[in-house]
Amino acid sequence: MAIKHALMVGMMGRVADRFHEYQSARDLIGRLELAKQVTNADGIEIVYPSEFKNMPETIRIVKESGLTVSAVNLNVKQEKRWQRGSFTNPDPDIRRQAVQEMRVAMDLAVEFGTDMISCCPLIDGHNYSFEVDYLKQWGWMEECIREGAKHRPEIRLSLEYKLNESRNSNVLSDMGRSLYMVERIGLPNVGVTMDVGHALVVKETPAEALSLAALANKLFYVHFNDNAREWDWDMMPGTVNFWDLIEVMFYLRRIGWGGWFSYDVIVRDGDMVEGMQTSIEAVKIADQLVDKIGMANLEAMIREGDPGRAYSQLFRALL
Numbered sequence: 001m002a003i004k005h006a007l008m009v010g011m012m013g014r015v016a017d018r019f020h021e022y023q024s025a026r027d028l029i030g031r032l033e034l035a036k037q038v039t040n041a042d043g044i045e046i047v048y049p050s051e052f053k054n055m056p057e058t059i060r061i062v063k064e065s066g067l068t069v070s071a072v073n074l075n076v077k078q079e080k081r082w083q084r085g086s087f088t089n090p091d092p093d094i095r096r097q098a099v100q101e102m103r104v105a106m107d108l109a110v111e112f113g114t115d116m117i118s119c120c121p122l123i124d125g126h127n128y129s130f131e132v133d134y135l136k137q138w139g140w141m142e143e144c145i146r147e148g149a150k151h152r153p154e155i156r157l158s159l160e161y162k163l164n165e166s167r168n169s170n171v172l173s174d175m176g177r178s179l180y181m182v183e184r185i186g187l188p189n190v191g192v193t194m195d196v197g198h199a200l201v202v203k204e205t206p207a208e209a210l211s212l213a214a215l216a217n218k219l220f221y222v223h224f225n226d227n228a229r230e231w232d233w234d235m236m237p238g239t240v241n242f243w244d245l246i247e248v249m250f251y252l253r254r255i256g257w258g259g260w261f262s263y264d265v266i267v268r269d270g271d272m273v274e275g276m277q278t279s280i281e282a283v284k285i286a287d288q289l290v291d292k293i294g295m296a297n298l299e300a301m302i303r304e305g306d307p308g309r310a311y312s313q314l315f316r317a318l319l
Contacts, residue, residue, distance in 0.1 A: 002258035003287075004042040005280045006070035007035050008265075009051070011234075012276075015266055022268040028058065032065040037273045040280045043068035045118070045262045047075050048105045059111060069112035070260040071158070071221065074105040077123035077166055087144040088124040088137040088171060095144050102148030106155045116260075118193055118221055120160035125167030138181075141171055146185045153189050158220035160193035163202045165232065174202045175209040182218050191220035195264060196248060200229045200241060207247040214255040222252070223264040224283055234266040236275065238282045243314070249286045250298050293317045 012031035015023035026034070028051055035044055044067045052058045062069065076086035076098050084090060086098040105117045124141060126132040149157045159182065161172040172178050178192045192213050199206040213219035226235040226245075238245040261283060267275030290298070293314065301310040 004068075004070065004260050005040065005283070006043045006045050006068075006260050006262040007038060007041050007276055008045045008047075008073070008262055009035060010047045010073070011264065011266060012272060015268055023272060028061055032061065032067060034272055035067060035276075036065065038276045038280070040277060040284070043070045043260070045069070045071050045073050046112070047073045048108055049101060050075055050078060052108075059108075062112065069109075069114045070262060071114055071116040071118045072105045072109045072112065074102055074117050074119040076101055076119070076121065082123045085124045085137075087121055087141040088132070089140075090136075095140060099144050099148040102145075102157070103151040106148075106152040106157075109155050110152065115154065116156045116158055116220065118158045118160055118262075120162060120193070120195075121172060122162060122166045122170060124172070125164070125170040127168045137171060142181060142184050145181070145190065146187060149185070149187050149190050153187075156189045156191060156220050158191050158193045160195055160198070160221075160223070161202075162195070162198045162232065175199065175204060175212055179212060179216055179218060182216070191218035193221040193223055194219060195223035195225070196237065196241075196244070197223070197225040197227050197232050197234060197264065200227055200244070201232055203229065205247075206241075206244050207251040210248065210257075211251055211255070214251075214257065219255075219257060221260060221262065222257075223262050224279065225264045234264055236265055236279045236282060237263075238286055245283070245286045246289055246314075249283070249290050250295070253287075253290060253295060289317065 009031050012034050014025035046062060046069055076082055081094055087095060089095050109117050159172060159178055161174055161178040162170055163173045164170055172181060182190050182192060194210045194213055196206045199209045210219055224237040226237050226240045227233040228240050263276060263279045265279045
């Protein structure tokens, strides 16, 4: 596989929850300097508009860093204007603003020499029964994403799903819904991101989810992290669901997928650089373990369908 590894610049700064601050805030230059210290990373994923309060200055800083941009991450959830939704806001003017922000993100992708933007529309959904009009919400999102994606057909838009947060129930909550949305939009440059942690939270098998996207020829991007299937903790890959990680690498090889892996990992404890370095190393080692076991052997295990016999071999491969 021709794979490149990207760090999410937004994850390299302040890390905090309601009760504690784990990592101190860093400005963009400081976070980019940290990213350069992660020697096994090939590039970065940059967030718009939060990193672009001064557009020319941010463009200059990113370019001067010498770091390759894997994708521009379109964040249309944080600002007060998005409180009732971005692409699904009942106010048509707010929806138009969301579409315009997508156009700007696409223009930035061209500026940085990448062919992709990613977007996880976390503010689009609902919290209560009888709070929103589901029929209109879906139609508004479909219409807005289609309109925005037409701005630059050469730039891919990769939609990322998540069960909840910020809404209790998100419109794009799983792979099936996301693929259905992409199918209805009907544009070749609109596809999906498979975030391993998000797949786990919604009780998907990550390798199966990415296979569905691959069958539709819509797997554009992969985010790596881990959790215990109950909350999106953004842990280092493979630290909880080890065999799921191995299976993901097996199927990525099987479908011949190539492109960027991005690491949506939060380092709460320890050194930020070491945590990110280990995250990338974990995925690379998982890929090497697929080599050690052998693609042919793994395919034979699947054909045979005997878990006891299969795991005897899998565990022995760790020795």
